[in-house]
Amino acid sequence: MATAGLSAQRTGGLGAAWRNPRVRGIIYQIVVVGLLAALIAFLVNNTITNLAIRQIRTGYDFLAQQAGFNIGEHVIPFAPSDSYGRAIVVGFLNTLKVSILGIIIASAIGVLMGIARLSSNWLLAKVAMVYIEIVRNIPLLLQLFFWYAIISQLLPNPRDALVPVPGFALSKMGLQMPALIYDPGQTPLVIIFLISMIAAYFYYRWARRRQAATGREPKLLLPIIGLIVLPTLVAYLVLGAPLHFDVPTFTRFNYQGGTSITPEFLALLVGLSIYTGSFIAENVRSGILGVPWGQSEASSALGLRRGQQMRLVVLPQALRIIVPPTTSQYLNLTKNSSLAVAIGYPDLLSVTNTTLNQTGQAIECISIMMGIYLVISLAISLFMNWYNKRVALVER
Amino acid sequence: MQQVDHLTTTPEAPPRGSSGAFVWVRKNLFGSIFSSILTLVICGLIIWFVPSLVEWALIKAVWPGAGADACRAASGEGACWAVIGDKWRLIIFGRYPFDEHWRPTLAMLVLMGTVLVSCDRRFWSARLIVVWILGMLVFLWLMGGGFGLTSVPTGLWGGLPLTMMLAFFGMVVAFPLAILLALGRRSSLPLIKVVSVVYIELIRGVPLISLLFMGSFLLPLFMPAGTTIDAVLRAQIAIILFQAAYLAETIRGGLQALPKGQSEAADALALGYWKTQLLIVLPQALKISIPPIVGSLISLFKDTSLVAIVSLSDLLLSMRQAMGDPVWRPFFVEAFLFIMLIYWAFCFSMSKYSQYLERTLETGHRRR
Numbered sequence: 001m002a003t004a005g006l007s008a009q010r011t012g013g014l015g016a017a018w019r020n021p022r023v024r025g026i027i028y029q030i031v032v033v034g035l036l037a038a039l040i041a042f043l044v045n046n047t048i049t050n051l052a053i054r055q056i057r058t059g060y061d062f063l064a065q066q067a068g069f070n071i072g073e074h075v076i077p078f079a080p081s082d083s084y085g086r087a088i089v090v091g092f093l094n095t096l097k098v099s100i101l102g103i104i105i106a107s108a109i110g111v112l113m114g115i116a117r118l119s120s121n122w123l124l125a126k127v128a129m130v131y132i133e134i135v136r137n138i139p140l141l142l143q144l145f146f147w148y149a150i151i152s153q154l155l156p157n158p159r160d161a162l163v164p165v166p167g168f169a170l171s172k173m174g175l176q177m178p179a180l181i182y183d184p185g186q187t188p189l190v191i192i193f194l195i196s197m198i199a200a201y202f203y204y205r206w207a208r209r210r211q212a213a214t215g216r217e218p219k220l221l222l223p224i225i226g227l228i229v230l231p232t233l234v235a236y237l238v239l240g241a242p243l244h245f246d247v248p249t250f251t252r253f254n255y256q257g258g259t260s261i262t263p264e265f266l267a268l269l270v271g272l273s274i275y276t277g278s279f280i281a282e283n284v285r286s287g288i289l290g291v292p293w294g295q296s297e298a299s300s301a302l303g304l305r306r307g308q309q310m311r312l313v314v315l316p317q318a319l320r321i322i323v324p325p326t327t328s329q330y331l332n333l334t335k336n337s338s339l340a341v342a343i344g345y346p347d348l349l350s351v352t353n354t355t356l357n358q359t360g361q362a363i364e365c366i367s368i369m370m371g372i373y374l375v376i377s378l379a380i381s382l383f384m385n386w387y388n389k390r391v392a393l394v395e396r
Numbered sequence: 397m398q399q400v401d402h403l404t405t406t407p408e409a410p411p412r413g414s415s416g417a418f419v420w421v422r423k424n425l426f427g428s429i430f431s432s433i434l435t436l437v438i439c440g441l442i443i444w445f446v447p448s449l450v451e452w453a454l455i456k457a458v459w460p461g462a463g464a465d466a467c468r469a470a471s472g473e474g475a476c477w478a479v480i481g482d483k484w485r486l487i488i489f490g491r492y493p494f495d496e497h498w499r500p501t502l503a504m505l506v507l508m509g510t511v512l513v514s515c516d517r518r519f520w521s522a523r524l525i526v527v528w529i530l531g532m533l534v535f536l537w538l539m540g541g542g543f544g545l546t547s548v549p550t551g552l553w554g555g556l557p558l559t560m561m562l563a564f565f566g567m568v569v570a571f572p573l574a575i576l577l578a579l580g581r582r583s584s585l586p587l588i589k590v591v592s593v594v595y596i597e598l599i600r601g602v603p604l605i606s607l608l609f610m611g612s613f614l615l616p617l618f619m620p621a622g623t624t625i626d627a628v629l630r631a632q633i634a635i636i637l638f639q640a641a642y643l644a645e646t647i648r649g650g651l652q653a654l655p656k657g658q659s660e661a662a663d664a665l666a667l668g669y670w671k672t673q674l675l676i677v678l679p680q681a682l683k684i685s686i687p688p689i690v691g692s693l694i695s696l697f698k699d700t701s702l703v704a705i706v707s708l709s710d711l712l713l714s715m716r717q718a719m720g721d722p723v724w725r726p727f728f729v730e731a732f733l734f735i736m737l738i739y740w741a742f743c744f745s746m747s748k749y750s751q752y753l754e755r756t757l758e759t760g761h762r763r764r
Contacts, residue, residue, distance in 0.1 A: 335604075
């Protein structure tokens with residue numbers, strides 16, 4: 001045995017090659033890639049056989065066919081006579097709509113609750129803790145079903161809808177809201193409003209530069225409010241008050257006029273925001289705790305009030321701890337919006353699922369759907385990485 | 397002795413006005429004007445909300461044993477816990493044959509026992525693998541039958557045992573896969589690294605529900621013609637593939653937190669790659685990543701509820717099926733609260749366990 005081993009070592013040969021890490025690495029890679037290729041070939045081969053047996057024609061030309069089903073909610077016009085391709089785009093836009101709104105609301109909830117969790121007020125901190133610990137530990141799908149059941153079954157009929165603010169009505173049919181009626185005077189009004197916003201922004205930048213140069217703090221709040229409100233108000237009066245709202249009114253059986261938010265969308269938005277908000281709150285909390293206590297002490301030595309300490313000193317530094325985990329929460333929210341399929345909101349997944357059931361093009365539909373989700377995930381990651389770089393530069 | 401006596405003499409009382417309930421209240425509830433307003437508002441809300449909640453949930457509630465008529469009479473005033481009394485077995489066990497309910501009960505106990513054993517640090521060793529394999533086999537035997545028990549097809553499995561199986565089996569089977577993927581992602585071999593990265597990022601980029609759809613629509617196409625795969629198995633496979641990608645990232649976090657000196661020292665001792673990983677790197681890296689691994693198990697436990705969308709009667713769907721009964725349908729809120737409590741109890745105790753581990757495991761292995 002020993003002599004055999006020795007001679008193998010001396011003569012080189014296979015044994016020696018195996019002992020060379022580089023050769024071994026190459027062999028490992030060849031084996032892994034070979035196995036993977038064999039697996040893929042096996043699956044593809046099976047798929048081709050199965051498709052032949054079931055006589056399914058592959059290809060993406062079904063996208064141009066007439067869809068034939070209706071989509072209850074659409075950002076762009078859609079009718080059953082439109083194509084499957086357009087239906088999928090409508091679903092994609094619905095996913096984007098609920099994700100973007102959800103991200104905004106969840107961030108607001110998260111920041112408020114995260115700060116509340118660390119409040120010096122014991123009662124507030126406990127309330128925030130109870131919210132976080134309950135919501136985080138119950139499956140999102142269960143919460144969505146719960147909200148949907150509450151909205152669609154326990155809320156009153158449209159006849160005696162809840163009216164929290166005049167013009168808004170909450171009922172089994174969803175939320176009815178006033179809608180803006182088009183008026184030609186609106187365009188100049190909007191333009192003037194935007195211009196005054198830009199002017200206010202430049203005034204803010206000028207004030208900040210002046211404060212940095214002279215150390216004196218120019219008046220901020222009143223001039224900015226004045227800059228925004230006054231020109232818009234004057235324009236509004238001059239243009240003959242061009243803002244009219246179509247307020248929903250209850251007729252015999254249902255609400256007429258205004259716009260409405262469907263119960264499905266409402267349940268999805270509420271569920272996603274509350275659920276993701278609890279995770280973001282934890283991120284915010286650990287971000288704030290990650291900023292050394294000395295920072296708060298130093299800023300209070302400089303005479304900053306608690307609100308100012310939080311806004312000017314602690315939060316900017318906490319952001320670089322908060323941003324990376326919050327990015328993945330945004331990604332989760334977007335992916336979780338696919339649970340819409342369970343409560344009947346026509347998002348990307350639910351529309352693709354309908355398409356799949358009608359056409360039987362499983363491979364095509366699922367690949368389109370997964371491809372789109374991958375692109376969305378990638379886009380959010382890229383944007384948040386860019387933002388992360390920006391906040392990271394703030395520190396030394 | 398004397399010194400001790402000296403120390404145990406009564407300490408002086410703290411300065412007046414620095415302790416006591418009144419001071420605590422003033423500091424923590426009325427620290428500033430804003431804080432006082434908040435306290436008053438929250439107290440107002442509690443006074444407005446809690447008594448009516450107590451009245452609904454306890455005082456005017458209809459307790460198990462009463463019929464649906466009693467609930468209907470109390471509708472809107474008191475909770476109908478009678479619905480839980482009537483439906484709990486359907487909710488917990490789904491459509492599993494009624495006379496055989498002792499089997500899923502025992503199976504759940506076996507699985508819980510295995511989980512609890514794994515929670516105790518004294519049992520952390522390679523032997524746990526054997527315990528888990530045995531536990532899983534016993535679970536499957538009790539659920540599925542054979543060897544003296546009547547066989548129950550997986551189509552009838554449901555409720556909490558199914559939820560627990562999907563979560564814990566998914567975790568345990570995904571674990572070795574995840575370790576390989578995490579090592580692969582940090583490997584110096586380019587092809588292996590590419591394969592791992594692509595797999596992890598692909599899976600993490602799409603929703604779990606799309607993987608479950610893929611399992612139910614595409615897996616039958618991928619398999620050799622004529623073979624059929626059980627629906628529960630398809631969902632379990634999708635969950636394993638999904639969990640492996642997420643777990644791999646968690647473990648990679650632990651690998652990255654480990655100082656490079658550890659593997660360099662192993663190199664200096666002339667250990668090969670696998671010996672370095674198995675004896676030096678992984679034991680320390682896994683220890684660092686145990687709290688996030690428990691966190692990942694919590695997510696998985698909640699995510700198993702998505703199988704309800706592909707029509708597997710897990711706890712969520714079996715509750716909805718049980719509430720399909722027109723007699724009890726109006727009292728869905730109570731049924732929802734019941735399974736929310738079950739999910740919550742599992743996830744909350746796991747998160748408390750993870751926090752406990754985080755405190756006790758901190759022994760300074762982390763890179764500073």
